[in-house]
Amino acid sequence: MLKEDERLDELFREKMKIIQSQSVFSFSVDALLLANFTRLTKRTKRVMDLCSGNGIIPLLLSHRTHASIDGVEIQDRVVDMAERNIVMNGKENQISIYNVDMKEIKLHFEHSTYDTITVNPPYFTNNQPVKDKGPHSIARHEIHIDLNGVIQTARYLIKNKGRLTLVHRAERSTEVISELHNNGFRVRRMQYVFNDRKSEKAMFVLIEAIFNSFAYVEVMQPFYIYDESGSYTKEMLEVYYG
Numbered sequence: 001m002l003k004e005d006e007r008l009d010e011l012f013r014e015k016m017k018i019i020q021s022q023s024v025f026s027f028s029v030d031a032l033l034l035a036n037f038t039r040l041t042k043r044t045k046r047v048m049d050l051c052s053g054n055g056i057i058p059l060l061l062s063h064r065t066h067a068s069i070d071g072v073e074i075q076d077r078v079v080d081m082a083e084r085n086i087v088m089n090g091k092e093n094q095i096s097i098y099n100v101d102m103k104e105i106k107l108h109f110e111h112s113t114y115d116t117i118t119v120n121p122p123y124f125t126n127n128q129p130v131k132d133k134g135p136h137s138i139a140r141h142e143i144h145i146d147l148n149g150v151i152q153t154a155r156y157l158i159k160n161k162g163r164l165t166l167v168h169r170a171e172r173s174t175e176v177i178s179e180l181h182n183n184g185f186r187v188r189r190m191q192y193v194f195n196d197r198k199s200e201k202a203m204f205v206l207i208e209a210i211f212n213s214f215a216y217v218e219v220m221q222p223f224y225i226y227d228e229s230g231s232y233t234k235e236m237l238e239v240y241y242g
Helices: 029-037 056-062 076-088 102-107 135-140 147-157 170-182 234-241
Strands: 006-011 016-021 046-050 068-073 095-099 114-119 158-169 185-194 204-211
Touching: 016 056, 016 076, 029 056, 029 158, 029 185, 029 204, 029 234, 046 056, 046 147, 056 068, 056 076, 056 095, 068 076, 076 095, 102 147, 114 147, 147 158, 147 170, 147 185, 158 170, 170 185, 170 204
Parallel strands: 046 068, 046 114, 068 095, 114 158
Antiparallel strands: 006 016, 158 204, 185 204
16 A cells, blocks of 8 residues: 555544645644544435545544545545555545646536535635745645636535635635635635634634525634644543543
């Protein structure tokens, strides 16, 4: 299963393993928080994960639902890793990963077919310095698609009243909300993530938005990753270990 420069990491709560590599962008705490924040119900039948990387979000969600899960990722090497992760964890009957450019999503997927969409998009705009256009930069910078393009893709795929759940940098939260509203989504839940209680600024924002809805937003209590001693908080330990 492992190729050169790859390693095998543990997903402890889900009792799964995942292939990662230093040569491509590995998942971080934001992916774990996004999967944990995503609401799934018995009525959730189809899930789409955009910017899927090595399949981390589909794997985490598959632990909580029997719904069919698809993922879209533009980088072919990362898709190869995702496909091996799916097979290694015995999820090939539930999860499918597609090597697709989101700008061409209409050529590959039908309109209004997903109940739930998740996305951990590139965080940084193209007016910020990019050293190269390698795997790490593609994952972190809006080289191939920007925020509006990601949300437009979700709008095409989502069912009426479907849920889009995403994580982004806290400093871009106003822009994220504006783009969601401009594309027919209404923010339903928000939670800011801080490194610890002494942090002056939030690191991330988790947002759940409903398509074609007039629901009011629920602003949840802040999520803290570390406690005063520098150890994981109880909430963060639950995300990792259950």
